[in-house]
Amino acid sequence: MTVTSPGIGPGARRDADAARRQELGAFLRSRRDRLAPEAVGLPSTGRRRAPGLRREEVAQLAGVGVTWYTWLEQGRPINVSAQVIDAVARALRLDNDEVGHLFTLAGLPAPTVVSEDEVIAASLSAILDGLDPLPAYAVSARYDLLAWNRSCATLMGDFARLPPHRRNMLWLLFVERSIRELVGGYDTETGTQCVARFRRNFAAHVGDPAWQALVDELYGRSEEFRRLWDRHDVASNSSKIKNFRHPVVGRLRLASTTLWLADQPGARLVVYNPVDSRGRDLLERLTYLTVAP
Incomplete structure (x- = not known):
């Protein structure tokens, strides 16, 4: 006996579309509720019946009509375009995963999102390679490692062996603590x-969800980070001499130099220069070890 599938009828499709639109509305409301006006540059004025942004504020930030956005949250069958949904995503400060989810709920193909970190890493590769044998790396304002050269990998360890979401200097310092072994001279300061x-x-x-997620994870995993974070101390970046303990060549004294990337706010290039002839000799030896068969 042959059994055939009844398929999906028009009524079932309508029900599925309605359910998807309701889920879209619930998702938008949840993202709106978590954003404080101050976080998106709006004044916190007037009494608010609920936390987060008002619908009219999201519409203003996205450059869309209040009525249209209200209908979108209410799950009404309205026409949406990729450009407008992208504007809503930016207004709500969605991360890459949330953007893809929003597009799917809107019935649109999820965009291919290239992260800021990937863009920076690609543009800096040639510069970092040209700095060999000086160890150098690029790091974002959030302390995510964006790119590094061969000398840096030889000196501090190959960050490529780590999962991308763990290539963060704070995570390596306070949770895995491996950076304390790679970089000598660690102290409380x-x-x-x-x-x-x-x-x-x-x-x-x-x-920003990505920044807050990092803070929450560090705060929950490291007693030391928790203690320092609760102090609310602030400081700017400064150059200093650091001591490294390499398992092969021993101790090196290197001066760190920070170069800011004007087109990427907060991102910087860190280059280590030897402060004496011994340091230069040891860096050359590290280069030899790297290229030797």
């Missing part, structure tokens, strides 16, 4: 300065 500089950068990203 080092951790204090790192958190104070990160706290200063964080001020410009209050309400």
Whole structure:
């Protein structure tokens, strides 16, 4: 006996579309509720019956009509375009996963999102390679490692072996603590300065889900980070001499130089230069070890 599938009729499709639109509305409301006006540059004026942004504020930020956005949240069958949904996503400060989810709920193909980190890494590769044998890396304001050269990998360890979401200097310092073994001379001041500089950068990203998620994870996993974060200290980046303990060549004294990337706010290039002839000799030896068969 042959059994045939009844298929999906028009009524079932209508029901599925309605359910998808309701889910879209619920998702938008949840993202709106979590954003404070101050986080998106709006004044916090007037009494609010609920936390987060008002519908008219989201519409204003996205450049769409209040009525249209209200209908979108209510799950009404209205026409949406990729450009308008993208504007709503930016207004709500959605991360890459949330943007893809929003497009799917809107019945649109999810966009191919190239992260800021990927763009920076591609543009810096040639510069970093040209700095060999000086160890150098690029890091974002959130302390995510964006790119590094061969000398840096030889000196501090190959960050490519880590999952992309764990290539973060704060995570390596306070949770995995591996950076303490790779970078010699760690002391309490080092951790204090790192958190104070990160706290200063964080001020410009209050309400950003990616930044808050990193803080929450570090806060929950590291007692030391929790203690330093609760102090609310702030500091700016400064050059200093660091001591490295390499398992092969031993101790090196290198001066760190920070170069800011004007077109990427908060991102910087860190280059290590030897402070004496011994350091230069050891860096050359590291280069030889890297290229030797």
